[in-house]
Amino acid sequence: xxxxxxxxxxxxxxxxxxxxxxxxxxxxxxxxxxxxxxxxxxxxxxxxxxxxxxxxxxxxxxxxxxxxxxxxxxxxxxxxxxxxxxxxxxxxxxxxxxxxxxxxxxxxxxxxxxxxxxxxxxxxxxxxxxxxxxxxxxxxxxxxxxxxxxxxxxxxx
Amino acid sequence: xxxxxxxxxxxxxxxxxxxxxxxxxxxxxxxxxxxxxxxxxxxxxxxxxxxxxxxxxxxxxxxxxxxxxxxxxxxxxxxxxxxxxxxxxxxxx
Numbered sequence: 001x002x003x004x005x006x007x008x009x010x011x012x013x014x015x016x017x018x019x020x021x022x023x024x025x026x027x028x029x030x031x032x033x034x035x036x037x038x039x040x041x042x043x044x045x046x047x048x049x050x051x052x053x054x055x056x057x058x059x060x061x062x063x064x065x066x067x068x069x070x071x072x073x074x075x076x077x078x079x080x081x082x083x084x085x086x087x088x089x090x091x092x093x094x095x096x097x098x099x100x101x102x103x104x105x106x107x108x109x110x111x112x113x114x115x116x117x118x119x120x121x122x123x124x125x126x127x128x129x130x131x132x133x134x135x136x137x138x139x140x141x142x143x144x145x146x147x148x149x150x151x152x153x154x155x156x157x
Numbered sequence: 158x159x160x161x162x163x164x165x166x167x168x169x170x171x172x173x174x175x176x177x178x179x180x181x182x183x184x185x186x187x188x189x190x191x192x193x194x195x196x197x198x199x200x201x202x203x204x205x206x207x208x209x210x211x212x213x214x215x216x217x218x219x220x221x222x223x224x225x226x227x228x229x230x231x232x233x234x235x236x237x238x239x240x241x242x243x244x245x246x247x248x249x250x
Contacts, residue, residue: 061176061212069176116174119175120212
């Protein structure tokens with residue numbers, strides 16, 4: 001599934017300064033409001049949903065990547081945000097590595113298949129060491145958008 | 158003593174094999190370090206011990222999967238994993 005239709009340059013924060021994981025997630029939700037893909041009145045509720053999910057188990061899937069996410073009734077289509085934290089942030093990740101790249105995903109509650117497909121598309125990038133390295137290297141919204149655009153439609157290895 | 162054995166399971170979770178059930182499954186599989194455990198869907202076979210690999214299956218509710226175990230505790234591992242699928246990974250609210 002192509003991810004670029006759900007990525008907006010304004011929801012890409014390549015130089016996040018954060019105090020902790022929750023702060024990072026909060027800032028990314030804020031970026032979604034700025035990018036006008038999330039309505040301001042529901043932002044707090046969506047943030048709560050993501051933090052609640054994060055409280056169940058880490059989304060730090062390894063290789064320095066965290067994928068905080070939620071299924072929400074507050075969005076009608078998938079929305080995504082991307083953040084990069086130079087010094088890394090503790091996600092309690094499965095491999096113990098600090099998270100330097102955050103890919104946030106909010107899916108409409110009713111569209112579960114899309115959620116699984118988007119998750120697969122994200123993981124497809126992260127599990128490929130070369131593409132994951134390129135993802136870590138995205139220092140501008142443009143480079144992130146370019147990379148996602150390039151990888152859309154690439155068959156899974 | 159090594160034995161290879163397999164079972165067929167169905168994803169019963171309404172939301173499919175998403176991140177949470179994948180992590181429960183991977184954690185269980187990791188308790189069998191000497192046993193190779195693979196989850197297969199059609200032509201794709203992935204390591205049951207990796208959340209990322211399990212997410213690549215994109216297994217929605219109702220999807221049939223084959224779980225193959227090879228190693229000294231293969232049967233024990235499959236019994237445990239089969240129970241997890243049946244109990245919807247203990248995540249049912």
